[in-house]
Amino acid sequence: MSLATGVGSMPGTTDAEHAEAVRLVLGELPDLPFVPELPGRGVGADMTGRALAVVEGISADLQPAGWRLTDTSGVDHRRARSLLAQDLDTVEELAQGYAGAFKAQVAGPWTLAATVEKPRGDKVLSDHGARRDLAQALAEGLRTHVADLRRRLPGVDRLVVQVDEPALAAVVAGRVPTASGFGRHRRVDLPEASAHLEWVAAALTEAGAEAWVHSCAPQTPWSLLAGTGATGLSADLAMLGPADLDTFAEALEQGRTAALGVVASTDPGSAVSDARVVERVQRWLDMLGLDAEEVGDALVLTPTCGLAGASGSWARESLQVLRRSADGLSGR
Structure with a gap:
Protein backbone atom coordinates (compact mmCIF):
# COMPACT_ATOMS: atom_id res chain seq x y z
CA MET A 1 0.00 0.00 0.00
CA THR A 14 -0.87 33.02 11.85
CA ASP A 15 -1.28 30.54 14.68
CA ALA A 16 -4.87 29.96 13.56
CA GLU A 17 -3.61 28.96 10.11
CA HIS A 18 -1.18 26.56 11.74
CA ALA A 19 -4.07 24.87 13.55
CA GLU A 20 -5.96 24.67 10.26
CA ALA A 21 -2.88 23.12 8.62
CA VAL A 22 -2.81 20.44 11.33
CA ARG A 23 -6.48 19.67 10.68
CA LEU A 24 -5.77 19.53 6.94
CA VAL A 25 -2.93 17.00 7.14
CA LEU A 26 -4.83 14.84 9.62
CA GLY A 27 -7.85 14.82 7.31
CA GLU A 28 -6.15 14.46 3.93
CA LEU A 29 -3.16 12.28 4.88
CA PRO A 30 -4.61 9.74 7.32
CA ASP A 31 -1.85 7.17 6.69
CA LEU A 32 1.14 9.48 7.29
CA PRO A 33 0.27 12.97 8.59
CA PHE A 34 3.08 15.32 9.61
CA VAL A 35 3.80 18.26 11.89
CA PRO A 36 3.15 21.31 9.66
CA GLU A 37 5.66 24.15 9.64
CA LEU A 38 4.58 27.68 8.70
CA PRO A 39 7.75 29.71 8.00
CA GLY A 40 5.52 32.61 6.94
CA ARG A 41 4.97 33.36 10.62
CA GLY A 42 8.45 34.86 10.71
CA VAL A 43 11.31 34.64 13.19
CA GLY A 44 11.57 31.26 14.85
CA ALA A 45 9.24 29.57 12.37
CA ASP A 46 11.88 29.32 9.62
CA MET A 47 13.75 26.08 8.98
CA THR A 48 16.92 27.19 10.75
CA GLY A 49 15.13 28.70 13.74
CA ARG A 50 13.03 25.58 14.20
CA ALA A 51 16.10 23.34 14.19
CA LEU A 52 17.90 25.61 16.65
CA ALA A 53 14.86 25.20 18.91
CA VAL A 54 15.66 21.47 18.97
CA VAL A 55 19.44 21.54 19.53
CA GLU A 56 20.61 20.84 23.06
CA GLY A 57 23.38 22.67 24.92
CA ILE A 58 23.88 25.43 22.36
CA SER A 59 22.46 28.96 22.44
CA ALA A 60 21.73 31.30 19.55
CA ASP A 61 20.26 34.65 18.61
CA LEU A 62 19.11 36.36 15.45
CA GLN A 63 21.45 39.02 14.09
CA PRO A 64 21.02 41.27 11.02
CA ALA A 65 23.01 38.72 8.99
CA GLY A 66 20.97 35.76 10.28
CA TRP A 67 21.13 33.21 13.08
CA ARG A 68 24.34 33.23 15.15
CA LEU A 69 25.62 31.06 17.99
CA THR A 70 25.89 32.95 21.31
CA ASP A 71 26.79 32.35 24.96
CA THR A 72 23.18 32.72 26.08
CA SER A 73 19.91 32.36 24.20
CA GLY A 74 18.54 35.62 22.83
CA VAL A 75 14.89 36.57 22.68
CA ASP A 76 14.49 35.15 19.16
CA HIS A 77 15.94 31.77 20.16
CA ARG A 78 13.60 31.64 23.15
CA ARG A 79 10.71 32.56 20.87
CA ALA A 80 11.65 29.75 18.47
CA ARG A 81 11.57 27.23 21.30
CA SER A 82 8.27 28.61 22.58
CA LEU A 83 6.74 28.48 19.12
CA LEU A 84 7.82 24.86 18.61
CA ALA A 85 6.27 23.87 21.94
CA GLN A 86 3.10 25.77 21.06
CA ASP A 87 2.85 24.03 17.69
CA LEU A 88 3.32 20.63 19.29
CA ASP A 89 0.60 21.52 21.81
CA THR A 90 -1.72 22.11 18.85
CA VAL A 91 -0.75 18.81 17.22
CA GLU A 92 -1.26 16.98 20.50
CA GLU A 93 -4.71 18.50 20.98
CA LEU A 94 -6.00 17.96 17.45
CA ALA A 95 -4.49 14.47 17.05
CA GLN A 96 -6.06 13.06 20.21
CA GLY A 97 -7.03 9.45 19.58
CA TYR A 98 -4.91 9.22 16.44
CA ALA A 99 -3.16 5.88 15.92
CA GLY A 100 -0.68 4.93 13.24
CA ALA A 101 2.32 6.61 11.63
CA PHE A 102 3.35 10.26 12.02
CA LYS A 103 6.17 12.42 10.65
CA ALA A 104 8.12 15.43 11.87
CA GLN A 105 10.92 17.40 10.19
CA VAL A 106 14.16 19.12 11.19
CA ALA A 107 16.98 20.83 9.31
CA GLY A 108 20.06 18.62 9.13
CA PRO A 109 23.55 19.29 10.47
CA TRP A 110 25.04 20.50 7.19
CA THR A 111 22.19 22.84 6.33
CA LEU A 112 22.53 24.29 9.84
CA ALA A 113 26.31 24.63 9.47
CA ALA A 114 25.80 26.46 6.17
CA THR A 115 23.19 28.90 7.52
CA VAL A 116 24.23 29.60 11.14
CA GLU A 117 27.16 31.88 12.03
CA LYS A 118 29.84 31.41 14.66
CA PRO A 119 29.91 33.89 17.59
CA ARG A 120 32.46 36.09 15.82
CA GLY A 121 30.89 35.81 12.41
CA ASP A 122 31.12 33.68 9.26
CA LYS A 123 29.40 30.35 8.94
CA VAL A 124 29.81 27.44 11.33
CA LEU A 125 30.79 25.56 8.17
CA SER A 126 34.16 27.33 8.24
CA ASP A 127 35.24 25.72 11.53
CA HIS A 128 35.75 21.96 11.85
CA GLY A 129 35.19 21.91 15.61
CA ALA A 130 32.17 24.21 15.52
CA ARG A 131 30.37 22.18 12.90
CA ARG A 132 31.10 18.97 14.82
CA ASP A 133 29.70 20.49 18.03
CA LEU A 134 26.57 21.74 16.27
CA ALA A 135 25.91 18.34 14.69
CA GLN A 136 26.30 16.57 18.03
CA ALA A 137 24.06 19.13 19.76
CA LEU A 138 21.42 18.49 17.11
CA ALA A 139 21.70 14.73 17.60
CA GLU A 140 21.28 15.06 21.37
CA GLY A 141 18.40 17.48 20.99
CA LEU A 142 16.61 15.08 18.67
CA ARG A 143 16.66 12.37 21.32
CA THR A 144 14.69 14.70 23.59
CA HIS A 145 12.46 15.84 20.72
CA VAL A 146 11.50 12.26 19.81
CA ALA A 147 10.71 11.48 23.45
CA ASP A 148 8.47 14.58 23.55
CA LEU A 149 6.67 13.55 20.38
CA ARG A 150 6.16 10.04 21.75
CA ARG A 151 4.65 11.47 24.94
CA ARG A 152 2.32 13.77 23.05
CA LEU A 153 1.24 11.16 20.48
CA PRO A 154 0.89 7.90 22.44
CA GLY A 155 -1.04 6.18 19.65
CA VAL A 156 1.75 6.58 17.12
CA ASP A 157 3.44 3.24 16.41
CA ARG A 158 5.69 4.53 13.63
CA LEU A 159 7.41 7.87 14.12
CA VAL A 160 9.41 9.31 11.22
CA VAL A 161 11.78 12.27 11.54
CA GLN A 162 12.76 13.74 8.21
CA VAL A 163 16.18 15.41 8.21
CA ASP A 164 16.15 18.22 5.65
CA GLU A 165 19.47 18.83 3.88
CA PRO A 166 18.85 21.30 1.03
CA ALA A 167 22.36 22.76 1.47
CA LEU A 168 24.26 19.47 1.42
CA ALA A 169 24.96 19.50 -2.32
CA ALA A 170 26.53 22.98 -2.04
CA VAL A 171 28.48 21.98 1.09
CA VAL A 172 30.22 18.99 -0.49
CA ALA A 173 30.84 20.87 -3.75
CA GLY A 174 32.36 23.94 -2.08
CA ARG A 175 29.64 26.30 -3.29
CA VAL A 176 28.55 27.91 0.01
CA PRO A 177 29.49 31.64 -0.08
CA THR A 178 31.57 33.22 2.68
CA ALA A 179 30.20 36.13 4.71
CA SER A 180 31.78 38.66 2.35
CA GLY A 181 30.15 37.03 -0.65
CA PHE A 182 33.43 37.17 -2.56
CA GLY A 183 34.62 33.67 -1.77
CA ARG A 184 33.39 30.15 -1.16
CA HIS A 185 33.86 27.88 1.84
CA ARG A 186 36.15 24.92 1.28
CA ARG A 187 34.31 21.76 0.33
CA VAL A 188 33.66 19.23 3.08
CA ASP A 189 35.14 15.78 2.51
CA LEU A 190 32.58 13.05 2.00
CA PRO A 191 33.64 10.95 5.04
CA GLU A 192 33.07 13.91 7.36
CA ALA A 193 29.79 14.80 5.64
CA SER A 194 28.62 11.24 6.15
CA ALA A 195 29.78 11.04 9.78
CA HIS A 196 27.72 14.04 10.93
CA LEU A 197 24.60 12.62 9.33
CA GLU A 198 25.34 9.22 10.84
CA TRP A 199 25.31 10.79 14.34
CA VAL A 200 21.89 12.26 13.68
CA ALA A 201 20.48 9.07 12.15
CA ALA A 202 21.84 6.97 15.01
CA ALA A 203 20.34 9.28 17.63
CA LEU A 204 16.93 9.07 15.95
CA THR A 205 17.11 5.30 15.62
CA GLU A 206 18.17 4.84 19.23
CA ALA A 207 15.30 7.09 20.32
CA GLY A 208 12.83 4.88 18.47
CA ALA A 209 12.22 6.90 15.30
CA GLU A 210 12.87 6.31 11.62
CA ALA A 211 15.42 8.67 10.09
CA TRP A 212 14.66 9.90 6.60
CA VAL A 213 16.87 12.34 4.70
CA HIS A 214 15.23 14.82 2.36
CA SER A 215 16.54 17.21 -0.28
CA CYS A 216 14.86 18.80 -3.27
CA ALA A 217 18.14 20.33 -4.46
CA PRO A 218 19.89 19.18 -7.65
CA GLN A 219 23.14 17.19 -7.43
CA THR A 220 22.41 15.88 -3.93
CA PRO A 221 24.87 13.01 -3.20
CA TRP A 222 22.26 10.29 -2.68
CA SER A 223 24.77 7.45 -2.57
CA LEU A 224 26.41 9.17 0.41
CA LEU A 225 23.06 9.68 2.15
CA ALA A 226 22.10 6.05 1.62
CA GLY A 227 25.12 5.00 3.67
CA THR A 228 24.38 7.15 6.73
CA GLY A 229 21.97 4.76 8.42
CA ALA A 230 18.88 6.61 7.19
CA THR A 231 15.92 4.31 6.62
CA GLY A 232 14.33 6.62 4.05
CA LEU A 233 15.41 8.83 1.14
Whole structure:
Protein backbone atom coordinates (compact mmCIF):
# COMPACT_ATOMS: atom_id res chain seq x y z
CA MET A 1 0.00 0.00 0.00
CA SER A 2 1.71 3.21 -1.16
CA LEU A 3 1.48 6.19 1.17
CA ALA A 4 1.19 9.96 0.76
CA THR A 5 2.60 12.68 2.99
CA GLY A 6 3.92 16.25 2.87
CA VAL A 7 7.47 17.54 2.97
CA GLY A 8 6.83 19.84 5.94
CA SER A 9 6.19 23.51 5.23
CA MET A 10 2.73 24.92 4.58
CA PRO A 11 1.38 28.36 3.66
CA GLY A 12 0.11 30.67 6.37
CA THR A 13 1.19 33.48 8.67
CA THR A 14 -0.87 33.02 11.85
CA ASP A 15 -1.28 30.54 14.68
CA ALA A 16 -4.87 29.96 13.56
CA GLU A 17 -3.61 28.96 10.11
CA HIS A 18 -1.18 26.56 11.74
CA ALA A 19 -4.07 24.87 13.55
CA GLU A 20 -5.96 24.67 10.26
CA ALA A 21 -2.88 23.12 8.62
CA VAL A 22 -2.81 20.44 11.33
CA ARG A 23 -6.48 19.67 10.68
CA LEU A 24 -5.77 19.53 6.94
CA VAL A 25 -2.93 17.00 7.14
CA LEU A 26 -4.83 14.84 9.62
CA GLY A 27 -7.85 14.82 7.31
CA GLU A 28 -6.15 14.46 3.93
CA LEU A 29 -3.16 12.28 4.88
CA PRO A 30 -4.61 9.74 7.32
CA ASP A 31 -1.85 7.17 6.69
CA LEU A 32 1.14 9.48 7.29
CA PRO A 33 0.27 12.97 8.59
CA PHE A 34 3.08 15.32 9.61
CA VAL A 35 3.80 18.26 11.89
CA PRO A 36 3.15 21.31 9.66
CA GLU A 37 5.66 24.15 9.64
CA LEU A 38 4.58 27.68 8.70
CA PRO A 39 7.75 29.71 8.00
CA GLY A 40 5.52 32.61 6.94
CA ARG A 41 4.97 33.36 10.62
CA GLY A 42 8.45 34.86 10.71
CA VAL A 43 11.31 34.64 13.19
CA GLY A 44 11.57 31.26 14.85
CA ALA A 45 9.24 29.57 12.37
CA ASP A 46 11.88 29.32 9.62
CA MET A 47 13.75 26.08 8.98
CA THR A 48 16.92 27.19 10.75
CA GLY A 49 15.13 28.70 13.74
CA ARG A 50 13.03 25.58 14.20
CA ALA A 51 16.10 23.34 14.19
CA LEU A 52 17.90 25.61 16.65
CA ALA A 53 14.86 25.20 18.91
CA VAL A 54 15.66 21.47 18.97
CA VAL A 55 19.44 21.54 19.53
CA GLU A 56 20.61 20.84 23.06
CA GLY A 57 23.38 22.67 24.92
CA ILE A 58 23.88 25.43 22.36
CA SER A 59 22.46 28.96 22.44
CA ALA A 60 21.73 31.30 19.55
CA ASP A 61 20.26 34.65 18.61
CA LEU A 62 19.11 36.36 15.45
CA GLN A 63 21.45 39.02 14.09
CA PRO A 64 21.02 41.27 11.02
CA ALA A 65 23.01 38.72 8.99
CA GLY A 66 20.97 35.76 10.28
CA TRP A 67 21.13 33.21 13.08
CA ARG A 68 24.34 33.23 15.15
CA LEU A 69 25.62 31.06 17.99
CA THR A 70 25.89 32.95 21.31
CA ASP A 71 26.79 32.35 24.96
CA THR A 72 23.18 32.72 26.08
CA SER A 73 19.91 32.36 24.20
CA GLY A 74 18.54 35.62 22.83
CA VAL A 75 14.89 36.57 22.68
CA ASP A 76 14.49 35.15 19.16
CA HIS A 77 15.94 31.77 20.16
CA ARG A 78 13.60 31.64 23.15
CA ARG A 79 10.71 32.56 20.87
CA ALA A 80 11.65 29.75 18.47
CA ARG A 81 11.57 27.23 21.30
CA SER A 82 8.27 28.61 22.58
CA LEU A 83 6.74 28.48 19.12
CA LEU A 84 7.82 24.86 18.61
CA ALA A 85 6.27 23.87 21.94
CA GLN A 86 3.10 25.77 21.06
CA ASP A 87 2.85 24.03 17.69
CA LEU A 88 3.32 20.63 19.29
CA ASP A 89 0.60 21.52 21.81
CA THR A 90 -1.72 22.11 18.85
CA VAL A 91 -0.75 18.81 17.22
CA GLU A 92 -1.26 16.98 20.50
CA GLU A 93 -4.71 18.50 20.98
CA LEU A 94 -6.00 17.96 17.45
CA ALA A 95 -4.49 14.47 17.05
CA GLN A 96 -6.06 13.06 20.21
CA GLY A 97 -7.03 9.45 19.58
CA TYR A 98 -4.91 9.22 16.44
CA ALA A 99 -3.16 5.88 15.92
CA GLY A 100 -0.68 4.93 13.24
CA ALA A 101 2.32 6.61 11.63
CA PHE A 102 3.35 10.26 12.02
CA LYS A 103 6.17 12.42 10.65
CA ALA A 104 8.12 15.43 11.87
CA GLN A 105 10.92 17.40 10.19
CA VAL A 106 14.16 19.12 11.19
CA ALA A 107 16.98 20.83 9.31
CA GLY A 108 20.06 18.62 9.13
CA PRO A 109 23.55 19.29 10.47
CA TRP A 110 25.04 20.50 7.19
CA THR A 111 22.19 22.84 6.33
CA LEU A 112 22.53 24.29 9.84
CA ALA A 113 26.31 24.63 9.47
CA ALA A 114 25.80 26.46 6.17
CA THR A 115 23.19 28.90 7.52
CA VAL A 116 24.23 29.60 11.14
CA GLU A 117 27.16 31.88 12.03
CA LYS A 118 29.84 31.41 14.66
CA PRO A 119 29.91 33.89 17.59
CA ARG A 120 32.46 36.09 15.82
CA GLY A 121 30.89 35.81 12.41
CA ASP A 122 31.12 33.68 9.26
CA LYS A 123 29.40 30.35 8.94
CA VAL A 124 29.81 27.44 11.33
CA LEU A 125 30.79 25.56 8.17
CA SER A 126 34.16 27.33 8.24
CA ASP A 127 35.24 25.72 11.53
CA HIS A 128 35.75 21.96 11.85
CA GLY A 129 35.19 21.91 15.61
CA ALA A 130 32.17 24.21 15.52
CA ARG A 131 30.37 22.18 12.90
CA ARG A 132 31.10 18.97 14.82
CA ASP A 133 29.70 20.49 18.03
CA LEU A 134 26.57 21.74 16.27
CA ALA A 135 25.91 18.34 14.69
CA GLN A 136 26.30 16.57 18.03
CA ALA A 137 24.06 19.13 19.76
CA LEU A 138 21.42 18.49 17.11
CA ALA A 139 21.70 14.73 17.60
CA GLU A 140 21.28 15.06 21.37
CA GLY A 141 18.40 17.48 20.99
CA LEU A 142 16.61 15.08 18.67
CA ARG A 143 16.66 12.37 21.32
CA THR A 144 14.69 14.70 23.59
CA HIS A 145 12.46 15.84 20.72
CA VAL A 146 11.50 12.26 19.81
CA ALA A 147 10.71 11.48 23.45
CA ASP A 148 8.47 14.58 23.55
CA LEU A 149 6.67 13.55 20.38
CA ARG A 150 6.16 10.04 21.75
CA ARG A 151 4.65 11.47 24.94
CA ARG A 152 2.32 13.77 23.05
CA LEU A 153 1.24 11.16 20.48
CA PRO A 154 0.89 7.90 22.44
CA GLY A 155 -1.04 6.18 19.65
CA VAL A 156 1.75 6.58 17.12
CA ASP A 157 3.44 3.24 16.41
CA ARG A 158 5.69 4.53 13.63
CA LEU A 159 7.41 7.87 14.12
CA VAL A 160 9.41 9.31 11.22
CA VAL A 161 11.78 12.27 11.54
CA GLN A 162 12.76 13.74 8.21
CA VAL A 163 16.18 15.41 8.21
CA ASP A 164 16.15 18.22 5.65
CA GLU A 165 19.47 18.83 3.88
CA PRO A 166 18.85 21.30 1.03
CA ALA A 167 22.36 22.76 1.47
CA LEU A 168 24.26 19.47 1.42
CA ALA A 169 24.96 19.50 -2.32
CA ALA A 170 26.53 22.98 -2.04
CA VAL A 171 28.48 21.98 1.09
CA VAL A 172 30.22 18.99 -0.49
CA ALA A 173 30.84 20.87 -3.75
CA GLY A 174 32.36 23.94 -2.08
CA ARG A 175 29.64 26.30 -3.29
CA VAL A 176 28.55 27.91 0.01
CA PRO A 177 29.49 31.64 -0.08
CA THR A 178 31.57 33.22 2.68
CA ALA A 179 30.20 36.13 4.71
CA SER A 180 31.78 38.66 2.35
CA GLY A 181 30.15 37.03 -0.65
CA PHE A 182 33.43 37.17 -2.56
CA GLY A 183 34.62 33.67 -1.77
CA ARG A 184 33.39 30.15 -1.16
CA HIS A 185 33.86 27.88 1.84
CA ARG A 186 36.15 24.92 1.28
CA ARG A 187 34.31 21.76 0.33
CA VAL A 188 33.66 19.23 3.08
CA ASP A 189 35.14 15.78 2.51
CA LEU A 190 32.58 13.05 2.00
CA PRO A 191 33.64 10.95 5.04
CA GLU A 192 33.07 13.91 7.36
CA ALA A 193 29.79 14.80 5.64
CA SER A 194 28.62 11.24 6.15
CA ALA A 195 29.78 11.04 9.78
CA HIS A 196 27.72 14.04 10.93
CA LEU A 197 24.60 12.62 9.33
CA GLU A 198 25.34 9.22 10.84
CA TRP A 199 25.31 10.79 14.34
CA VAL A 200 21.89 12.26 13.68
CA ALA A 201 20.48 9.07 12.15
CA ALA A 202 21.84 6.97 15.01
CA ALA A 203 20.34 9.28 17.63
CA LEU A 204 16.93 9.07 15.95
CA THR A 205 17.11 5.30 15.62
CA GLU A 206 18.17 4.84 19.23
CA ALA A 207 15.30 7.09 20.32
CA GLY A 208 12.83 4.88 18.47
CA ALA A 209 12.22 6.90 15.30
CA GLU A 210 12.87 6.31 11.62
CA ALA A 211 15.42 8.67 10.09
CA TRP A 212 14.66 9.90 6.60
CA VAL A 213 16.87 12.34 4.70
CA HIS A 214 15.23 14.82 2.36
CA SER A 215 16.54 17.21 -0.28
CA CYS A 216 14.86 18.80 -3.27
CA ALA A 217 18.14 20.33 -4.46
CA PRO A 218 19.89 19.18 -7.65
CA GLN A 219 23.14 17.19 -7.43
CA THR A 220 22.41 15.88 -3.93
CA PRO A 221 24.87 13.01 -3.20
CA TRP A 222 22.26 10.29 -2.68
CA SER A 223 24.77 7.45 -2.57
CA LEU A 224 26.41 9.17 0.41
CA LEU A 225 23.06 9.68 2.15
CA ALA A 226 22.10 6.05 1.62
CA GLY A 227 25.12 5.00 3.67
CA THR A 228 24.38 7.15 6.73
CA GLY A 229 21.97 4.76 8.42
CA ALA A 230 18.88 6.61 7.19
CA THR A 231 15.92 4.31 6.62
CA GLY A 232 14.33 6.62 4.05
CA LEU A 233 15.41 8.83 1.14
CA SER A 234 13.14 11.69 0.06
CA ALA A 235 13.70 13.61 -3.19
CA ASP A 236 12.05 15.57 -5.97
CA LEU A 237 11.75 12.87 -8.63
CA ALA A 238 12.70 15.34 -11.36
CA MET A 239 16.03 16.03 -9.61
CA LEU A 240 17.19 12.41 -9.63
CA GLY A 241 19.88 11.70 -12.20
CA PRO A 242 20.60 8.35 -13.84
CA ALA A 243 23.22 7.52 -11.19
CA ASP A 244 20.66 8.04 -8.43
CA LEU A 245 18.27 5.43 -9.78
CA ASP A 246 20.37 2.53 -8.52
CA THR A 247 20.55 4.14 -5.06
CA PHE A 248 16.78 4.44 -4.80
CA ALA A 249 16.21 1.00 -6.30
CA GLU A 250 18.55 -0.56 -3.75
CA ALA A 251 16.77 1.29 -0.94
CA LEU A 252 13.40 -0.11 -2.01
CA GLU A 253 14.80 -3.61 -2.50
CA GLN A 254 16.21 -3.47 1.03
CA GLY A 255 12.82 -2.49 2.46
CA ARG A 256 13.81 1.12 3.07
CA THR A 257 11.59 4.04 2.11
CA ALA A 258 11.74 6.03 -1.11
CA ALA A 259 9.67 9.21 -0.87
CA LEU A 260 9.19 10.79 -4.29
CA GLY A 261 8.23 14.39 -4.94
CA VAL A 262 5.73 14.11 -7.79
CA VAL A 263 3.29 17.03 -7.31
CA ALA A 264 4.30 20.69 -7.72
CA SER A 265 5.00 22.62 -4.53
CA THR A 266 3.57 25.85 -5.97
CA ASP A 267 0.36 26.47 -7.88
CA PRO A 268 0.76 24.72 -11.27
CA GLY A 269 -1.68 26.97 -13.14
CA SER A 270 -3.59 24.04 -14.63
CA ALA A 271 -5.41 20.96 -13.42
CA VAL A 272 -3.27 18.09 -12.12
CA SER A 273 -4.49 14.58 -12.82
CA ASP A 274 -3.78 11.89 -10.26
CA ALA A 275 -3.96 9.38 -13.12
CA ARG A 276 -0.97 11.13 -14.74
CA VAL A 277 0.90 11.05 -11.43
CA VAL A 278 0.24 7.32 -11.10
CA GLU A 279 1.40 6.74 -14.68
CA ARG A 280 4.63 8.66 -14.07
CA VAL A 281 5.46 6.74 -10.89
CA GLN A 282 4.66 3.41 -12.50
CA ARG A 283 7.01 4.24 -15.40
CA TRP A 284 9.73 5.03 -12.87
CA LEU A 285 9.16 1.73 -11.07
CA ASP A 286 9.18 -0.16 -14.37
CA MET A 287 12.53 1.44 -15.21
CA LEU A 288 13.87 0.09 -11.91
CA GLY A 289 12.33 -3.32 -12.48
CA LEU A 290 10.06 -2.96 -9.45
CA ASP A 291 6.33 -3.34 -8.85
CA ALA A 292 4.15 -1.01 -6.76
CA GLU A 293 2.49 -3.92 -4.95
CA GLU A 294 5.86 -5.43 -4.05
CA VAL A 295 7.33 -2.24 -2.59
CA GLY A 296 4.10 -1.46 -0.70
CA ASP A 297 4.32 1.29 1.89
CA ALA A 298 8.05 1.68 1.27
CA LEU A 299 6.96 3.94 -1.60
CA VAL A 300 5.71 7.34 -0.44
CA LEU A 301 4.41 10.19 -2.60
CA THR A 302 5.06 13.82 -1.64
CA PRO A 303 5.08 17.31 -3.14
CA THR A 304 8.33 18.17 -4.92
CA CYS A 305 9.32 20.39 -1.97
CA GLY A 306 7.69 22.30 0.86
CA LEU A 307 4.34 24.03 0.24
CA ALA A 308 5.14 27.32 1.98
CA GLY A 309 5.01 29.18 -1.34
CA ALA A 310 1.70 27.67 -2.43
CA SER A 311 -1.76 29.17 -2.11
CA GLY A 312 -4.00 27.70 0.56
CA SER A 313 -6.22 26.13 -2.10
CA TRP A 314 -3.30 24.45 -3.88
CA ALA A 315 -1.84 23.21 -0.60
CA ARG A 316 -5.11 21.40 0.05
CA GLU A 317 -5.54 20.17 -3.52
CA SER A 318 -1.95 18.92 -3.78
CA LEU A 319 -2.40 16.71 -0.72
CA GLN A 320 -5.68 15.40 -2.13
CA VAL A 321 -3.99 14.55 -5.43
CA LEU A 322 -1.19 12.76 -3.59
CA ARG A 323 -3.61 10.71 -1.53
CA ARG A 324 -5.64 9.68 -4.60
CA SER A 325 -2.43 8.84 -6.45
CA ALA A 326 -1.19 6.65 -3.60
CA ASP A 327 -4.57 4.91 -3.57
CA GLY A 328 -4.31 4.41 -7.34
CA LEU A 329 -0.88 2.82 -7.07
CA SER A 330 -2.19 0.53 -4.35
CA GLY A 331 -5.26 -0.46 -6.36
CA ARG A 332 -7.61 1.03 -3.79
